[in-house]
Amino acid sequence: MLRFLRILFLALLGIVLLAVASANLAPVTLHALPKDMAAVLGLDYQIELPLFVVIFAGILAGLGIGFIWEWFREAKHRAALADHKREAGQLRREVSKLRTESRKPNDEVLALLEGDGATR
Structure with a gap:
């Protein structure tokens, strides 16, 4: 139609x-x-x-x-979009890097966030 x-x-x-x-x-x-x-x-x-x-x-x-x-x-909007994409890529890489790093087993905050219940 x-x-x-x-x-x-x-x-x-x-x-x-x-x-x-x-x-x-x-x-x-x-x-x-x-x-x-x-x-x-x-x-x-x-x-x-x-x-x-x-x-x-x-x-x-x-x-x-x-x-x-x-x-x-609209050039300023395209430039801002490129900056945001670049920043998002950097943040993604940083998050993946932090996920792969070894964590301390005695960290109480991580245990609470992960829901271990070990510190309760």
């Missing part, structure tokens, strides 16, 4: 994108710089594209910038 809903959503999204593209076929001219600044610098670069290409490129650029922004924002 979930797969069907996903396919239905993607089909509807495709239809909407095709409708937007077919409604915005008129060409637009994109200038790299404002006209006054381009005249001063002598760089009058411009390109003519259909409007739907400009719209979709803007959406993709926004998504890309958002993903990169989030990746940088």
